[in-house]
Amino acid sequence: MTVTSNKVSPMYVRFLLAAALLAASPAWAVNKCKGPDGRVVYQDTLCTPESTSREEVRTWGNSGYVGHRPPPPPKPIEPNAKLQAAPLLAMYQRWIDAERLAMSTSRIALAVPASTLQAMRREIQGMQVAACLEDARKSLEELIHKSAEAVLQFMGKEELTGLLYQHIERGQAIQKFEREIAALRCE
Numbered sequence: 001m002t003v004t005s006n007k008v009s010p011m012y013v014r015f016l017l018a019a020a021l022l023a024a025s026p027a028w029a030v031n032k033c034k035g036p037d038g039r040v041v042y043q044d045t046l047c048t049p050e051s052t053s054r055e056e057v058r059t060w061g062n063s064g065y066v067g068h069r070p071p072p073p074p075k076p077i078e079p080n081a082k083l084q085a086a087p088l089l090a091m092y093q094r095w096i097d098a099e100r101l102a103m104s105t106s107r108i109a110l111a112v113p114a115s116t117l118q119a120m121r122r123e124i125q126g127m128q129v130a131a132c133l134e135d136a137r138k139s140l141e142e143l144i145h146k147s148a149e150a151v152l153q154f155m156g157k158e159e160l161t162g163l164l165y166q167h168i169e170r171g172q173a174i175q176k177f178e179r180e181i182a183a184l185r186c187e
Helices: 010-024 086-103 111-125 131-155 159-182
Strands: 030-034 040-043 053-057 059-061 064-066
Touching (some): 086 111, 086 159, 131 159
């Protein structure tokens, strides 16, 4: 007669925990930057504009070697000088800077960048613009709101929502705002 135990060994639990942690570990993007002085620096942020060369180093991720592709820089918007869109464009530029900072901040230190994005949303909600700019203002408000929510959800370890924002919603919201700014006709 054989007696079996339904108890799970602590060693087995440790093994499963270690395997889960390894499977959940992120892939890190590393940039190889060569400065004007010829010195090579490896960093996880983008190279500075002064760098003479930039190379993306492939790193090992959960599904093999991966390369990090940062989003393309936003296109400069040159509205008609008659337009009164300068406050919206200034807010748009501030959002670009604030989101870039938030996206390069570790999860534990995201409280200040998240707070900045939320304050920007409240600021644009209260912004008074000409009637012809109202659709563009609403689009920018929606973009800032989605950005702030993605950061907050990432802080709460809801990565899937952040990925959805980063890879789908962000580009659509930026294009919508830029189209509305480019098509403005204020009399």
